[in-house]
Amino acid sequence: MHGSHASLRQMLRIRALTKSYRSGPDRIKVLRGIDLGVGAGESVALTGESGSGKSTLLHLIAGLDQPDSGEVRFGDTVISSLPDAGRAAFRRDRLGLVFQQFNLIPSLTVADNLAFQAKLAGRHDPDWLRELTERLGLAALTRRYPEQLSGGQQQRVAIGRALAPKPLLLLADEPTGNLDEATADEVMRLVRDLVTRSGCSFLMVTHSERLAALLDRQVHLRAGLIA
Numbered sequence: 001m002h003g004s005h006a007s008l009r010q011m012l013r014i015r016a017l018t019k020s021y022r023s024g025p026d027r028i029k030v031l032r033g034i035d036l037g038v039g040a041g042e043s044v045a046l047t048g049e050s051g052s053g054k055s056t057l058l059h060l061i062a063g064l065d066q067p068d069s070g071e072v073r074f075g076d077t078v079i080s081s082l083p084d085a086g087r088a089a090f091r092r093d094r095l096g097l098v099f100q101q102f103n104l105i106p107s108l109t110v111a112d113n114l115a116f117q118a119k120l121a122g123r124h125d126p127d128w129l130r131e132l133t134e135r136l137g138l139a140a141l142t143r144r145y146p147e148q149l150s151g152g153q154q155q156r157v158a159i160g161r162a163l164a165p166k167p168l169l170l171l172a173d174e175p176t177g178n179l180d181e182a183t184a185d186e187v188m189r190l191v192r193d194l195v196t197r198s199g200c201s202f203l204m205v206t207h208s209e210r211l212a213a214l215l216d217r218q219v220h221l222r223a224g225l226i227a
């Protein structure tokens, strides 16, 4: 390994991505031509002021929405030009998503929430799930339901669920935004270690310079471009 980012295989490649939203008679151009690559196994923090388009970019990468122009490519798959069903299938099978709201399934136990995504993706690996459960400190809580967990515990379940299928890329939008500073730091370190362990790439939106500094690289969104 040479260590430089240029030498990493580009797992995600974004080219000339634009997106605008209608606002009454006007259109607001949120993304004006984003170019960004993320290497295999690389972890990147995406920062930028409120309203700069971080969530918009994350949604386009996850295929939750489509750009006006430009492309989002994972290897040979151009997710931005797939139809809705194709984007949903790619997201389900190859991406891990963690949002500020934990989005756990209230009627399922911790164990079933953890396994849910991997089973849907046809990528359930009991050994990896056991390791995740232990490393996330959830082994004693597997029979509980989400409402019987603290915020930090719920967030750890959401992270485990997203990593259980061994995604190509873990995408996180302010994953620790609802947690106090000490808990946020602890959860972030755990995520970083688990991402390293699973070998996936990691892209995280955050407002926190402190958390951003924990990742390999920081990119900043300003005026619709990566500064």
Ligand SMILES: Nc1ncnc2c1ncn2[C@@H]1O[C@H](COP(=O)(O)OP(=O)(O)OP(=O)(O)O)[C@@H](O)[C@H]1O
Binding pocket: 021, 022, 028, 030, 048, 049, 050, 051, 052, 053, 054, 055, 056, 057
């Ligand atoms: N569905 C939508 N329709 C219209 N405008 C939208 C829509 N989604 C986002 N916007 C606008 O696009 C801009 C970028 O929003 P986005 O949520 O991507 O920013 P952000 O950087 O993630 O902000 P924050 O840090 O506050 O979460 C904002 O001006 C927002 O009002």
